[in-house]
Amino acid sequence: MALEDFIAREVAPGEPLTAQAWNDIVRATADLISTVQGLSGSVLEVMIANADVDPAQARVTALGADGGAVEAARPIKPKGPFILTNLTPGPYTIRASAPGFGTATTTVTAPSATTVELALERTQPRMPSVFGEALAVALELLKEEGIAVSRVIDATGREVAPANPDPDYRDTPVLMQLPAAGEPVSSKTGAQLVVAASVKVEPSVEVPSLTGLTLDEARQVLDDLGLVLGKVTTKR
Structure with a gap:
């Protein structure tokens, strides 16, 4: 809208302001606002x-x-x-x-x-924080959120089956997660976890004294304990 010429007349204090004069001011102001909006x-x-x-x-x-x-x-x-x-x-x-x-x-x-x-509609679930959780707990949390786990490895790079992890890994803590907490999880890639390496502790057996036994007797004692007789050195 083009600005029209505005004819204004100064008034002295105390002089009345006519309705026509006031309406001219209102219209001129409206035209100015409309023109500025059209420009910027x-x-x-x-x-x-x-x-x-x-x-x-x-x-x-x-x-x-x-x-x-x-x-x-x-x-x-x-x-x-x-x-x-x-x-x-x-x-x-x-x-x-x-x-x-x-x-x-x-x-x-x-x-x-x-x-x-x-308002936006959610199309992908958000990754919860599972850092520090035991693997079994983390897998259950992700399942509740509808998030598939595509890969789990331990700190040494060994693959761990997400669907049925080895019992030795069920209590190992999660050290890293992808994507990060709060990020959307794509149905194509799923979530990936890194857990601590599993440490297997072999049961220990106290070896009894074999002094004074024959070789066959010593072998039998060890067999009864589930031990294997190793190298035998004969002393003259």
Whole structure:
């Protein structure tokens, strides 16, 4: 809208202000605001309703009728709005997306709209923290969250079957997890865990004195204890 010439007359203190003069001021101010908005574009605030959406990973755009897209500035403070600027008058499709969530859209007409709120639908589960948990506990937690575990290895690189881990690994703690806690888990890759190496402790048996026994007698005593007679040295 083009600005029309505004004819103003100064009044002295105490002089009455006519309705016509006041209306001229109102119309001129409205024309000025409309013209400035047309030149610089309007501003639209977009709030994402999901508290668990990371603003640093979210994206908000405005798609105009002409196909042009405007990228929103991310919030300056926590739980703040995304800011779309330089929106020329007309209809827009506002889109918001984030990893692990579907895309939410709405339509607005600038400059009438000033704030919109969008709620995103979760499409991928979030990885819980299982660091330090026993492998059996971690696997159960992930199962409850609907997260498949694609791979488990121990600290030495040995593969551990996620579906049926060896009993020696059930109580070993989780040392690392992928993805990190709070990150979305893709159904294609699943979760991966690194656990401590299993330490097998062999049972110990006290070796009895074999002094004075014949070789056959000594072998029999050891056999009864589940021991194997090793190298025999004959002393003359």
